[in-house]
Amino acid sequence: MREPRLRPRRPMASLTQEERNLLRILCAPIPTLGEQISRLAWAVESLWQRHIGQRELHRRLDALRDVVQAGMPQEHSAPEYAEAGLQRLAEATAQQANTVDFRPRPDGGSPLRLAAMTPPCQTEVGMRFRKVHGAANDFVLVAEPDPGQQWTGLAQALCARRTGIGADGLVTSTLVSTEPAVLEVACYNADGSVATMCGNALRCAARCAQEDFGLQEMTLVMAGVKHEAIVRDGEVRVTAEVGVVEMRRLQAVHCGRLLWFDSAYTGTDHVVAVVEDVDAIDAEAFGRLVRHHTDLAPVGANVSFIQSVGRQELKIRTYERGVEAETASCGSGAVAAVVIATTRGLVAPRQVTVHNRAGTPLTVHPHAERPGKAYWISGPVTTAYEGVWA
Template sequence: MRFSKLQGSGNDFVIIDNRDKKVEEFLEDLGLSITDFVKKVCTPHTGVGADGLILIENPKDKSNDFSWRFFNADGSEAEMCGNGSRCAVRFAFDEGIVGERVRFETLAGVIQAFVLEGGKRIKVQLTQPKDYREVVLEVDGQRIEGSFINTGVPHFVGIVNDVEKIDVIKLGRLIRFHSEFQPKGTNVNFIQALDSKSIKIRTYERGVEAETLACGTGATASAIVAYKKGIVLEKPVEVKTRSGEILIIDFDEHLKQVFLEGGVIRVFDGFFRREFLEC
């Protein structure tokens, strides 16, 4: 079965055109669940290795271009993924499924996107953020202040003086599973101001259960929080990810229109062999 691997700002994804439902037939033949399939594919060294897996499917509403199913590396299905959405649009554009203006369906709602520079850059208009609030947490004997916002998926954002001094894995995991965010937990971002229009970010991603090189919805959440808290004064906000790439986040004052823009690279195309899925 054919697949492609794409990455946006260091977030990497395996993408499959499943409009003909070949994945279900393939897994039924193997006696494998979708959860186990995703885990096997996304595991480094023994699989392809990726932060997530995306299935491109036919839209429920014919006015949209396609629908997707997004899975985290642990096999859990998520509502939305910013960088994953940009990679999905690039894939769909390359495959002739969409043109330069795109609408596709996610569990978080319909996402609009724009193909720029022949697909080398993708800009997506995310669903309207919600549930913004300030939070104070007791974590491992520490009092941690931050902000919570849902930009398609939940995010905690903490402002620090130096992101390089943060133990992202330890502290991120404690906040991710904190009782404040149960039952589903939250993604966790630590940000530092660089200048009046840019921030640096490190993110612990729910579902990957590790620090990732970038997170589109996390960068979006962080840019909004940084602007609301006054640590950046200008828009669009430039977000320097762990990979070193810059994501551009723009939004209006009422957060009715929020955009995420960045580069996308198609890394390689390949075919799954039954051998590694059967072991």
């Protein structure tokens, strides 16, 4: 009988890491019944956390939303609410537009005559402009513009930071009547798109109307919507209308955590997320991703991150659609932030100070006659310089 040839045993130390791992698995002691039960319990628990837990979380959030909605007017929870809201806003807009008197005035002060009286923007050397900013949201403002001018391409050229004047947007302002004082104001984003509402642009237009015509109180019509404006004590305030508000409009993942964005229409589209620390957010990169979120397609939205920093105080950062960058402040965004913060119970429905990147806070307070439907946005406006675009 042949002797079995025994291979010399390799000492453990000479085994490779892979072999050692394999050995550990093969030689693992059979788990006791107790261990088997606890492993099963662990698997069930992690399954619950991952799937059922999420569902439970959503159930609780929905229940919470039901509680919040129970306190809201009945119509807000109906599915038709969003559509009805849009309809109401469209009607209100049409109505408001109709009430602006563009007809020639009996005293002969027709809009045309007024425009002829005011300094036209075109000079022999080029187009006169002012560089104005409302809490560092900066604009090229053209007063009494040429009515035949096409603005899309020109807005892009003027707003270009390296090759133009550089601004977040272009504002044109035309005096329509003096009694009552009404101006037609248009705002174009830096990419040439039309902004249907821009709180800071309106504030800048009001300041320039005060400089040009001595007006202190006036109506500004932007995209067919009337806004009240008051220039007083170094502050300029304008009104913003609030349309549809939708809580938990969309969800996005930030640093592995789910973040809800609520939306509020304040003349233009805004989505707002409440975060613990606005400074820890890359508002430019994350804002851009959310702005292009499929749930917001095709128009997208302005994206704000807000933080509660005390009683009636919020901190905000805003990525602006059309500027396609983070801006230093945003008026309609501040209103959207206050609307959402009020709905979520972070602030009371009174005046709120909104601290922005500019370090020049805007204050937002409910319109006394239309609480919940309109807000005042106040803050300073500065004319940096004037020039001629040749």
